[in-house]
Amino acid sequence: MPQVTLTVNGKKHTVEVEPRTLLVELLRETLRLTGTHVGCDTSQCGACVVHVNGDSVKSCTTLAVMCDGAEVTTIEGLARPDGTLHPMQEAFREYHALQCGFCTPGMVMSAIDLVQKNPQGLSEEEIRHGLEGNLCRCTGYHNIVKAIAAAQEVMHGRRKELARAAE
Amino acid sequence: MNVVSNKWIGQRTIRPDGADKVTGRAAYAADATMPGMIWGKILRSPHPHARIRSIDTSKAEALPGVKAVVTAKDIVDFPVDTPVPLGIQDMRWMCRNVMAREKALFHGHPVAAVAATTEEIAAEACRLIEVDYEVLPWVIEIEDAIRPDAPILHDFLRFEGRPSNIAGKLEHRLGDVEAGFAEADVVIERSFATRPVHQGYIEPHACLVSVAPDGKTTIWSSSQGQFMVRAMTSLLTGIPQSDIRAIPAEIGGGFGGKTIIYLEPVAVMLSKKSGRPVKMVMTREEVMRATGPTSASRSTVKIGARRDGRIVAAQGTFYLQAGALPGSPIRGAAGCAFAPYDIPNVHSVGYDVVSNRSKVAAYRAPGAPIGAYAVECVLDELAEALGMDPLELRLKNAARQGTKAAHGPVYPRIGFAETIEAALAHPHYKAPLGKRQGRGVACGFWFNAGGESSAQVNVTEDGNVVVTTGHPDIGGSRASIANITAELLGIDYRRVSVLIGDTATIGYSNLTGGSRVLFASATVVTQSVEKVITQLRERAAKIWGIDPDAVKWEDGQALPAGDNAGRFPPLTLKQLAAKASETGGPIGAGVQLNTTGAEGGFATHICDVEVDPELGIVRVVRYTAFQDAGRAIHPGYVEGQMQGGVAQGIGWALSEEYVYDRQGRVDNASFLDYRMPVCSDLPMIDTVIIEVPNPKHPQGVRGVGEVPIVPPLAAISNAVYNALGRRFYSLPMSPPKVLATLEGAAA
Ligand code: FES
Ligand code: FES
Numbered sequence: 004m005p006q007v008t009l010t011v012n013g014k015k016h017t018v019e020v021e022p023r024t025l026l027v028e029l030l031r032e033t034l035r036l037t038g039t040h041v042g043c044d045t046s047q048c049g050a051c052v053v054h055v056n057g058d059s060v061k062s063c064t065t066l067a068v069m070c071d072g073a074e075v076t077t078i079e080g081l082a083r084p085d086g087t088l089h090p091m092q093e094a095f096r097e098y099h100a101l102q103c104g105f106c107t108p109g110m111v112m113s114a115i116d117l118v119q120k121n122p123q124g125l126s127e128e129e130i131r132h133g134l135e136g137n138l139c140r141c142t143g144y145h146n147i148v149k150a151i152a153a154a155q156e157v158m159h160g161r162r163k164e165l166a167r168a169a170e
Numbered sequence: 171m172n173v174v175s176n177k178w179i180g181q182r183t184i185r186p187d188g189a190d191k192v193t194g195r196a197a198y199a200a201d202a203t204m205p206g207m208i209w210g211k212i213l214r215s216p217h218p219h220a221r222i223r224s225i226d227t228s229k230a231e232a233l234p235g236v237k238a239v240v241t242a243k244d245i246v247d248f249p250v251d252t253p254v255p256l257g258i259q260d261m262r263w264m265c266r267n268v269m270a271r272e273k274a275l276f277h278g279h280p281v282a283a284v285a286a287t288t289e290e291i292a293a294e295a296c297r298l299i300e301v302d303y304e305v306l307p308w309v310i311e312i313e314d315a316i317r318p319d320a321p322i323l324h325d326f327l328r329f330e331g332r333p334s335n336i337a338g339k340l341e342h343r344l345g346d347v348e349a350g351f352a353e354a355d356v357v358i359e360r361s362f363a364t365r366p367v368h369q370g371y372i373e374p375h376a377c378l379v380s381v382a383p384d385g386k387t388t389i390w391s392s393s394q395g396q397f398m399v400r401a402m403t404s405l406l407t408g409i410p411q412s413d414i415r416a417i418p419a420e421i422g423g424g425f426g427g428k429t430i431i432y433l434e435p436v437a438v439m440l441s442k443k444s445g446r447p448v449k450m451v452m453t454r455e456e457v458m459r460a461t462g463p464t465s466a467s468r469s470t471v472k473i474g475a476r477r478d479g480r481i482v483a484a485q486g487t488f489y490l491q492a493g494a495l496p497g498s499p500i501r502g503a504a505g506c507a508f509a510p511y512d513i514p515n516v517h518s519v520g521y522d523v524v525s526n527r528s529k530v531a532a533y534r535a536p537g538a539p540i541g542a543y544a545v546e547c548v549l550d551e552l553a554e555a556l557g558m559d560p561l562e563l564r565l566k567n568a569a570r571q572g573t574k575a576a577h578g579p580v581y582p583r584i585g586f587a588e589t590i591e592a593a594l595a596h597p598h599y600k601a602p603l604g605k606r607q608g609r610g611v612a613c614g615f616w617f618n619a620g621g622e623s624s625a626q627v628n629v630t631e632d633g634n635v636v637v638t639t640g641h642p643d644i645g646g647s648r649a650s651i652a653n654i655t656a657e658l659l660g661i662d663y664r665r666v667s668v669l670i671g672d673t674a675t676i677g678y679s680n681l682t683g684g685s686r687v688l689f690a691s692a693t694v695v696t697q698s699v700e701k702v703i704t705q706l707r708e709r710a711a712k713i714w715g716i717d718p719d720a721v722k723w724e725d726g727q728a729l730p731a732g733d734n735a736g737r738f739p740p741l742t743l744k745q746l747a748a749k750a751s752e753t754g755g756p757i758g759a760g761v762q763l764n765t766t767g768a769e770g771g772f773a774t775h776i777c778d779v780e781v782d783p784e785l786g787i788v789r790v791v792r793y794t795a796f797q798d799a800g801r802a803i804h805p806g807y808v809e810g811q812m813q814g815g816v817a818q819g820i821g822w823a824l825s826e827e828y829v830y831d832r833q834g835r836v837d838n839a840s841f842l843d844y845r846m847p848v849c850s851d852l853p854m855i856d857t858v859i860i861e862v863p864n865p866k867h868p869q870g871v872r873g874v875g876e877v878p879i880v881p882p883l884a885a886i887s888n889a890v891y892n893a894l895g896r897r898f899y900s901l902p903m904s905p906p907k908v909l910a911t912l913e914g915a916a917a
Contacts, residue, residue, distance in 0.1 A: 037197070040373070044454045078194035079193065088189070088192065096185075101192070103424075127854070130849075145854055
């Protein structure tokens, strides 16, 4: 069986995988990082999004063998060791951008990548288009869009702290 | 109603499970694992309708790695002639839905199941099972299923004395419709059709089950009710309820679709046979093929009004597709359709029609959007015929306190007219429309529900509070319970921890569904907290040596009730908790109730659409929802329910539908081909919460989760008419259909 060595959330792992093992299986079954979710079979829902070398990818359609040598970040790896949440996580929590929370890890990972790649700032429309690969059935996306709009201000240093959600 | 100081009730507090859900710590059913765990897989029927002559599992059993095989023989049979109702389900149908017995009734119907050391081996073993099918003629659409020469699904079903696919009929009558229509100056009658749509929760069904050698069974699963899981699994496996512990995993969405079980009893039998813990997780394809979408429908609605706009008679006929086994939500369709209006003469009939597709499950206000779609579109035409503003027509006929509804009740104080008045006064209603844009309105009603709930409220030794309820939290109910507890106790909401108990740790609690959870659990939590406050006053009284009646509880502390009571420094919750063992032992209380008094919920929606005549694409460009929430305990999650329901309604109206191929198979069983709204399909969904407190609830709560999906189908249809000058009488208004209609109009 092929071996892959990859760094997940800052920790190096060497594991044996089958050629057809998916990254999501490696994360969930082998490393027990179950924050990355699976919602579909056709690469549509985005519940499985993680970062591989800084880019968001759907781990349900990424082969584990392709990640040899890669840096992988999952939802579990975003908060600081002292528990301080990433501004995007904080924004989702503060803006009630989740109900059941099943889409949340993938949404947060996609949103971080989207914001990081657009330092000029994103309009509502751009956020909506940037999230086309992530389904949420609970929220109607309303608060998700608001959370991302607020988080980008903090991530790009335009604000020190998250603006409080509207009372 | 309690007088509340409103420090926490009505606040947008941070939900107790927020951190878990943004960090990936929240544990959903598919995340569970156990030592020695093996994987279960289901073999599903490739035919929409076939008699099962025999099943040969020997080759599968011989495959290395296979630990158990289960067929219908392993599931308790409930004979078709004796009803065994359980909630909204009947075990006669449940046992046949979980595993096909005499016949496979839809493409995707479970026929057998295998547990093996890996998912791949289990899938391979399923392929080795030989099923001898006698393929039968099948029928899927309602209009085909009710034809006299239609293939009959169940020879035990009789309608008007003959074998039929009509499994049931429900009728509401008020006044005399014939006489009513005779009085009308304008009568409009139209027929409508809707397609089946799926609840679309992103988390597929999943469970982990372990049956110990002594028969003690533990189930971790994703459901809208651990007690429903326990009861149904017990009946289908013969294991007594006391030996089953059903643990609710975090639930990744349900919308009604997880008020029923599919996997648990099968996994239990696989675990029992193999002696190993068994995990089962559905694929999306399995979810789409074999778990309950909602009904397709065929409706005809006729409404008559006098020239002044007073509606005098209304008649509705609603045929709903139940899927393979009886039980479509005809009550929601026929009952809710006319419920928002004060109409003296009503006749509303629903028919439950079986056909060869998966058995429907509840979907957010089950049936109600189907009824409202027809009624609210006809009202739009009526308003036009009368030359009236469509909201004014609705306001003129709005049900109010004292109105007798056709489905039975006489309404107490309700907030329906207020939602219409708020819509009329809202800037959205008067905003100018752009080119190719149109505006539509519609209203909606849902019964809401009470029922059984249990709560336990305990004060910890360090003076904080743990609340346990029995309802899976599907949309933020923990946050609302924290607000109420904090409010009543006068402490910061962050000192309240809200947990969901399993069937062994909390008393019976009915499903999370029907918009009942906050109504019911707030009632039992309020009563529990009141008991805790009584205990706290008693403890303070004991310390001070005075009568408990001379102690009051305010702002999180005990105080002498007046000057006569004596002068003592206040005792805080923390201080009283620290002295609990000296003053009488642990402080805590539980309440279990069958709650009543859940009054109906009403909404009014305004929708603007823009139609692209070249591509046939309808886009919702502005949407405002007005709803009477009674009392919004946590406005953030009330709005969340409204936004989520509207988004689902938009999908239903514009893009979602089941498609069947010529062999009667689901042709679009994936998120690729079944088109749910993505972020870029939707606008911001504005919300206006109206608060007309429910007089029968301690905080005035009305259910809020279901109503928001009721008006959108008609609001959008009416907006499309306003934009195009052409009406659609069937959903979804998808691009091909819109184009065909526009081309037909041009030709
Ligand atoms: S699981 Fe749905 S896109 Fe990966
Ligand atoms: S919060 Fe439930 S799917 Fe997004």
